[in-house]
Amino acid sequence: MSAAGEPLRRIAIVGGGQVAILTAIGLKRAVPGCEVVVLVTQGDPRDFADHAASALPFSNRLHHRLGITEDVLIGQAGGSHRLILRYIGWGGAGQHGAMAYGSASGVPQQARFAAQWGGGSRSAGAARAPGSLAEVLANAGRFAVHQGEGTGPVDKLDYAMRWDPAAYRALLSAEAQRIGVRLVSGGIARVEMGAGGVAAISSTQGERMTADLYVDCSGIARSVIGAHPEAEWREGTERTLYYAPLGQGMLALEDRLSLLPEGWLLELASRSGLQTILGARADIHEEAAARALQTQPAAKVALHEDAVREPWIGNVIAIGDAAACMEPLAFLPIDLAHRMLDLLLELLPGRIIDPRERSEFNRRARLMLDGVHESLALHRAAPFARQVFAGDDPPDAVLSAIDQYTRRGRLPFREEYAFEAEERIGLYEALGFTRGIPPQERSGDARHVAALQAEFERSAKAALAQLPPYGQWMMQRLGARQA
Amino acid sequence: MQREGKPKTRVVVLGGGTAGWMTAAGLAKLLPDLAEVTLVESEDIGIVGVGEATLPHIRGFVERLGIDEATFMRATHATYKLGIDFRDFGSIGTSYIHPFGSFGEEVAGVGFHHWWLELERQGMAAPLGDYSFAVAAAKANRFAPPAEGTSLASTYGYAYQFDATLFGPFMREFGLANGVTRHEGRVTSVERDGDSGDVRALVMEDGRRIEGDLFVDCSGFRSLLLGETLGEEWEDWTHWLPCDRAAAMPCTHETEDIRPYTTATAMPAGWRWQIPLQHRMGNGYVFSSAHLSEDEACEAIRVAAEGEPLADPRVLRFRPGRRKHSWSHNVIGVGLASGFLEPLESTSIYLAQMAITYLIELFPEGGAIDGRDRDEFNRLVDIEYDRVRDFLILHYHVTTRDDSEFWNHVRTMAVPDSLAAKMDLWRKAGRIEKYADGLFYDASWIAVYVGQGLLPDKHDTRTAFADPHRVAAALERLRQEIDGEVARMPVHVAYLKREAARLAAQPA
Structure with a gap:
């Protein structure tokens, strides 16, 4: 007869960033009777998940489940909405495209239609019509989150949230303590290993702690998993990040990711300030970086990508930057951290950790990691990126995926992938890859394409008429909160 | 063009x-x-x-x-098909339907089957199939196409026989x-x-x-x-899959009703199918030639078939x-x-x-x-x-049957590593190896494991935090809701006739 496993009694989480605190909230909510302690450690500027100021739509659902509502994000953490990430120049000079979110992003339903009319990459000068409803709205600056159930085209749009990292962390911290998570400051002094893995950890304040499960969210310090003799690491690429001083705060529905000869340039339009980051090739000089950034950098960080092969070893699980350090492209580091946390909540162990549960977690986490690495590699394999990041040669699996996409319009199936099929198509197009027309779509008739185009125009027009200017709607929403 | x-x-x-x-x-x-x-x-x-x-x-x-x-x-x-009724597989006298559909739904991030296992332990659960719309409809010999959206009547699919x-x-x-x-x-x-x-x-x-x-x-x-x-x-x-022959023999329908599902009944050297079509019942004995002769299989299907034979048994050979x-x-x-x-x-x-x-x-x-x-x-x-191979082997391997050479073989044989790992994960932790590509997802695996009597040692710890009476009440509500909706569905034969009439009325 099957019995519920004995629940976890004490969980020790190591780390001081948003990933550690959100993990604590998730675990405390899952096992309310369990003592959840966060040993707060100092972070590193290379902890990109911990410093994330925006994520992907998956995080909206995770936040919602963990009781972090959108209202609170907007009201207390400078939250705002992104409908598209605009890619500029990845396919070559003048090329641009927009990646939208959700299964109704508009580009995909008929690739033929998309290729002829919308989503395909265009060279300079050629007019490029918006490839998705999200892009139409972003261009017009109109959007409002629809409350309640609906079936119109607007209801199918998905979006990502931005937030102010410091305010967001403070908000999480307050929420964690409210539900009974204990935060212990002072950092970690010692990790004691025993027969079953980690036996205890001690804080610099002299507190010695034992737990059933240790979750390492300490960023690239890897305070716990790094001490584990069985942890194996694989290496990735090198990059130097230059941060411009924080700019004006703004309300915008899009962020921008450009590719310059020096590297990529992210412009994140946060309410608390425009954040501009240059991800430069490791050999770029500081003056060149400053020119690309169009200002003197306020900060500079060199990173060397790596990832642990098995994020769950014995009684230690690494989540976030502790599991994988990667360049912060397309919000993938924080998305990966959130999806790994979600996986841990799905496969939540009992006091006695079953090795099979652990290996199922590792199997799926590895698929997630592989998927993220593939998405990063896809960026570096974009037509112009091949020149900019020469030397970062794409792995065979990525080349094969690009080949299938450009020749046949196919997306080889991936398990545990960050993006849905429609979003993947949007990403390929934004990066300057032109989708091949699948054999089965070669014989479509022109009337069908025209009908789809008319339908798209109708829904775009209807959406524009239905939705208020985004700024106006946000002000109302903020006003309503204060009232 | x-x-x-x-x-x-x-x-x-x-x-x-x-x-x-x-x-x-x-x-x-x-x-x-x-x-x-x-x-x-x-x-x-x-x-x-x-x-x-x-x-x-x-x-x-x-x-x-x-x-x-x-x-x-x-x-x-x-005819329409909502799933397969497996009889005598886990042990003689037991049966379960593997539906084209799910069982209940996830609650608080914990899969339905964990809640069911916890109630089962406490002796408060109805059979798992009672919480599946497709199973309930199949048992009631009723059929209607699934609803759109996310309602209860959207939680199943169907195929044809x-x-x-x-x-x-x-x-x-x-x-x-x-x-x-x-x-x-x-x-x-x-x-x-x-x-x-x-x-x-x-x-x-x-x-x-x-x-x-x-x-x-x-x-x-x-x-x-x-x-x-x-x-x-x-x-x-x-x-792994020793069956390499089938003795097929159609026969007449025994009753007015036409089942909206296929029946697979385990036999001493394999299993036999009953597939209800509009005009007849398909029968066949899939067997292992190492354990049964062709003549014996033909005789066995003649005896087992319930209606009047419409032809002599025909033997098909495969590998x-x-x-x-x-x-x-x-x-x-x-x-x-x-x-x-x-x-x-x-x-x-x-x-x-x-x-x-x-x-x-x-x-x-x-x-x-x-x-x-x-x-x-x-x-x-x-x-x-x-993926299909592993799932098929599972039906033979998860059994306590020891009444024939054939079942002794399949019960004790070594299975592929990929399947052994999946079964281990279920046995020890009550979890299903998750994949989204290929055939047969969580609900299918759970149907066979539970249906053939393989309950895990453990299930999710979170099910122990809830008051079992409240969980039982929620499951009971689901069961009644399913029963109520199924009772409003047309019987399978009536639905088939209605569709036929609709077609006949259409201009050619």
Whole structure:
């Protein structure tokens, strides 16, 4: 007869960033009777998940489940909405495209239609019509989150949230303590290993702690998993990040990711300030970086990508930057951290950790990691990126995926992938890859394409008429909160 | 619309059975500008007519070809199928339905089956199937198409049970109407290119030479092109799936009711099917020839069949396994020529359909095959076969039966590592290895594990925090809601008659 496993009694989480605190909230909510302690450690500027100021739509659902509502994000953490990430120049000079979110992003339903009319990459000068409803709205600056159930085209749009990292962390911290998570400051002094893995950890304040499960969210310090003799690491690429001083705060529905000869340039339009980051090739000089950034950098960080092969070893699980350090492209580091946390909540162990549960977690986490690495590699394999990041040669699996996409319009199936099929198509197009027309779509008739185009125009027009200017709607929403 | 003046790829399909005509019809209809399809068949060669029961995917195939469901059902004397009723598998006297649908829903991030296991432990749970809409409808002999959206009545799917000897001809008619050229006669030799080894042409008994760029081998177990000509290696799976024969015998319906599900009853040396069609009941005994003679099997099916026999039992022979590569040179195997997995979960037509789908996606333009597409095709076909194989083995291996040599063998045999790992995860932690590609997801695995009596040692710890009486009350509400909605569905026969009447009223 099957019995519920004995629940976890004490969980020790190591780390001081948003990933550690959100993990604590998730675990405390899952096992309310369990003592959840966060040993707060100092972070590193290379902890990109911990410093994330925006994520992907998956995080909206995770936040919602963990009781972090959108209202609170907007009201207390400078939250705002992104409908598209605009890619500029990845396919070559003048090329641009927009990646939208959700299964109704508009580009995909008929690739033929998309290729002829919308989503395909265009060279300079050629007019490029918006490839998705999200892009139409972003261009017009109109959007409002629809409350309640609906079936119109607007209801199918998905979006990502931005937030102010410091305010967001403070908000999480307050929420964690409210539900009974204990935060212990002072950092970690010692990790004691025993027969079953980690036996205890001690804080610099002299507190010695034992737990059933240790979750390492300490960023690239890897305070716990790094001490584990069985942890194996694989290496990735090198990059130097230059941060411009924080700019004006703004309300915008899009962020921008450009590719310059020096590297990529992210412009994140946060309410608390425009954040501009240059991800430069490791050999770029500081003056060149400053020119690309169009200002003197306020900060500079060199990173060397790596990832642990098995994020769950014995009684230690690494989540976030502790599991994988990667360049912060397309919000993938924080998305990966959130999806790994979600996986841990799905496969939540009992006091006695079953090795099979652990290996199922590792199997799926590895698929997630592989998927993220593939998405990063896809960026570096974009037509112009091949020149900019020469030397970062794409792995065979990525080349094969690009080949299938450009020749046949196919997306080889991936398990545990960050993006849905429609979003993947949007990403390929934004990066300057032109989708091949699948054999089965070669014989479509022109009337069908025209009908789809008319339908798209109708829904775009209807959406524009239905939705208020985004700024106006946000002000109302903020006003309503204060009232 | 002709593309850039590239000539069409000349496709020659060898074999006029179900797989052959599905392939020819699919290519002709969906790739009219890329493919020129010829099919070679011989009236002298009988067709196996595999699979009278199907999986929900077949609906996509029929729809994609633009065929009206009711027309298709009338032509093939089809009935609706909500799942399979497995009897005597885990132990004699037990039964469960593997539905095309789910059981309950996740609560607080914890899968339904964990809650059910906790209540079961406390003696407060009804059978798992009571929480599945598809199972409840099947048991009540009722059918209506699933609802749209997220309501309870949207939590299932359906397939068809049809006369396979009529399905092939239906696809033939459709294929011919869509431009397939048909050649009648026997192939006496196969011409190959001296350098590449590719197949160039089929030479017929009367001297005709049928050239092609791409050959689809649908010649059944003979596998004339892939096996005999190219010598593509066969991977034998008899040690895991020992059944290699079927004795089939149709009979009359015993009752007015027509079940909206297939029945699979375990037998001393295999299992037997009952597939209700509109006009008759399909019966067959799938058995292991190492454990039972053909005569014994024929006798056994005569005794077991419930209605009046409509023919003498006919024995079909097969080999479980697959070709190491389904696409080799310019030859692609579809159906039995590429592999066979016994019909326990009605996967034959599905496997053919998936091969056709992948072939369409990877179809070579202008007759030129790209090695990358061939590799991708083989990779995809491998995933399908491996996943189905493991799931089939599970039905035999999870048993306490020790009443025959056959069951002693399958109960104690070593299973593939991939399956052993999945079963271990279930046994120790009550969890299902998750994947989204291929066939048979969580609900299917749970149905078989629980249905065949393999409960795990542990389930999710979070189920212990909730008040069991509240959980029991919630499950009871779900059960009653399902029962209430099922009671409002039409009985299966009435729904079939209504559809037939609707079709008859349509202008031809």
